[in-house]
Amino acid sequence: MRVELAVLCILAAMFVTWGVTVLWMRHRQLKKIGEYQDEVLKKQREEVQNIYETMRGWRHDYHNHMQMMKAYMSMDQAEEMVDYLDHLEEDLDGIDMAVRTGNVCADAILSSKISMAEKQDIQVDCTAKIPAALTVSDVDLCAVLGNLLDNAIESCVKVKESGRFMRIYIGIFKKQLYISVSNATCEKRRKYLTEFVTQKQGEHGFGLRRIDRIAEKYDGYVNRKNEPGVFATEVMFPL
Known part of the structure; x- marks a missing residue:
């Protein structure tokens, strides 16, 4: 009886230790994601602020x-x-502003990222129109756009200059806000969604998970496609 009780106590202690470890690791990961996203949003706010300060100065x-x-x-x-x-x-x-979508925050982020892409000799094709009424907040929308475009630019710069491209489409599709970003990539084989997300480390991985969390927050949808030489992401938010 004492032996069985001791075994149960040991198993219980192991289970509690495992649970605490999992919670701690999850908390640590969420903290890193939060810190990364805070840095991204800070950078985006600075980009927007710089654009409008320059415009105000010119008007002055x-x-x-x-x-x-x-x-x-x-x-x-x-x-x-x-x-x-x-x-x-x-x-x-x-x-x-390189892009005028109807949403000021999106205009600033898209214009800034497109400018960055063109400086890296990336050919950009952008068509974007955003309705005034959205369920997703401007902060979350810009976080999604910023992460999508940062990842696309990061992927393109690894490709030879002659093969660099980025295509952006934003519009309404079946009563949903539809966002599509496709870009050149060095990947030569197809990957499943879960495989791609889990293999990406560092800021790129945080960015992918951040997009997924925002889509989940609004009951949205994320689809990633990886064909040889091309990577595409689709994000949809209900209107």
């Missing part, structure tokens, strides 16, 4: 620019005025 200087051009015209300094206009055009190119 508008009258000064007009006075300068009038001065050049009054002194018949056409060449100097052309140089000045060229300089202003360069400034405007730097702050112009």
Whole structure:
């Protein structure tokens, strides 16, 4: 009887230890994911803030620019005025929104990421239209877009420059907000969804799991496809 009781106590202790260890590991993983996502959102907020601060600064200087051009015209300094206009055009190119979806936050994230992609010689094709009424919050939507595009860019830069591409489509499909991102990849074989997610480590893995958690939060849907040379992700949120 005492032996059986001792065995039961040992088994119970092992079970409790195992349970505590699992909970601790899960808590640690969630903490890492949270820290990573906080850093991503901080970076995205800084990108958005930088765009709008630049735009406000340009608007503030508008009258000064007009006075300068009038001065050049009054002194018949056409060449100097052309140089000045060229300089202003360069400034405007730097702050112009590459994408206008109807959602300000999405515009800023997409424009920023597309600019980053193009600097890496990635050919980008983007079609996006977002309705005003959404069930998903702007914060979560931008987190999904930011993670999708960061992962796509990371994958593309590993491919030869001539083969780099990224395609983005956002719209309404069957009364749901449909997001599709496909990109070039070095992967040469197909992988199942669970295999792909579990094998990705570090920030990339955190980003994938973050997308899954946000989709689950809104009863959404995530589908990943990996064909030779192409990786695609579809995310859907009910409207």
